[in-house]
Structures are given as structure tokens and as C-alpha cells.
Amino acid sequence: MEKFRVALDLFEAGRQVRRAQIRRERPGADEAEVEARLVEWMRERPGAEFGDAEGRTVPWPRERR
Numbered sequence: 001m002e003k004f005r006v007a008l009d010l011f012e013a014g015r016q017v018r019r020a021q022i023r024r025e026r027p028g029a030d031e032a033e034v035e036a037r038l039v040e041w042m043r044e045r046p047g048a049e050f051g052d053a054e055g056r057t058v059p060w061p062r063e064r065r
Contacts, residue, residue, distance in 0.1 A: 015042075 015038065022037050023029065029037070050057045 018038055018041060019034055022034050022041075026033070026037075
């Protein structure tokens with residue numbers, strides 16, 4: 001359970017770092033815009049469009065043969 005808590009803490013720390021970066025890039029942005037840009041980035045991160053796992057993408061659920 002402790003490893004899971006650490007993972008969640010790291011995830012939240014990463015979100016805070018990205019929020020700070022968005023605020024630096026767009027100093028006039030309000031909180032709603034910052035949050036919208038964060039959500040957009042999380043959905044379509046450059047270099048991780050299909051997730052963070054290595055290998056090829058496969059349809060899910062997998063078809064039974």
C-alpha cells in the first residue's frame with residue numbers, strides 16, 4: 001500500500017510541475033485555462049500518445065483465437 005501512495009504522490013507532484021510550466025508559458029491564464037491545458041496535455045502528451053508502455057499497441061479487449 002505504501003508504494004501505491006508514493007506513486008500517487010509522484011503523480012500529483014508531476015501535475016503541479018506541469019501546472020507551473022503552463023503558468024510560466026501563459027502568465028495571463030486563469031485557473032480554468034490552466035486546468036484545461038493540463039487535462040489536454042495529459043490526454044495527448046507528446047511522445048506518449050498511446051501510453052507509457054513499451055511495445056506495439058493492440059486492440060483491447062483482445063480477441064480470443
